[in-house]
Ligand code: ADP
């Protein structure tokens with residue numbers, strides 16, 4: 733099944749009197765189980781494309797269907813419902829809540845979801861923290877963890893609701909290359925074991941090499957899209 737189908741998507745941003753064409757006529761289908769890298773230089777439209785894939789924003793023109801739901805006609809609350817139910821996000825700068833421990837950061841989305849009790853939450857959170865390899869650090873706050881450890885917490889937080897799709901915007905940009913490689917290996921393992929679909933952006937050739945499908949962006953257009 734297609735997770736997200738974009739057809740002829742354009743996204744323009746208005747900057748004062750000028751209009752920036754961030755995406756032009758992008759047609760792509762993200763399939764269940766994909767492990768995709770969106771690659772391109774800074775300004776090529778990677779973040780804009782992830783925002784579109786993640787139902788964070790609507791296109792200027794063209795259509796987007798997320799699991800067959802037409803995004804174009806949705807209200808902000810409906811988009812939020814789709815994101816909450818199906819999509820996990822990982823960011824370049826980790827974006828953890830500084831006053832919460834690793835455990836609490838990962839538990840937080842489940843508290844908002846309100847459908848698990850304390851014990852169920854703890855069991856699930858502990859399992860995921862173990863899976864991403866930081867079970868023993870779960871009582872630490874982000875400031876007491878390395879960048880790689882923080883990104884593992886962020887991945888656990890993205891996974892905790894068992895999403896269909898995880899979007900990661902330059903997830904290794906603030907990590908050294910060895911740590912970045914380990915983060916990619918972890919995402920690939922989860923892609924294999926949970927069948928979670930991953931789309932991550934990068935401009936780093938080492939990171940692109942992990943992708944099973946590589947989509948290259950150039951000036952907001954898809955320059956190539958190939959299985960590897
Ligand atoms: P990338 O993530 O590949 O660096 P972006 O998607 O962030 O690319 O940006 C694509 C283009 O759109 C760039 O020219 C950028 O300056 C512009 N852009 C992105 N977001 C905005 C915004 N909110 N307002 C105005 N211009 C934007």
Ligand code: MG
Pocket residue numbers: 778779780901
């Ligand atoms: Mg970007």
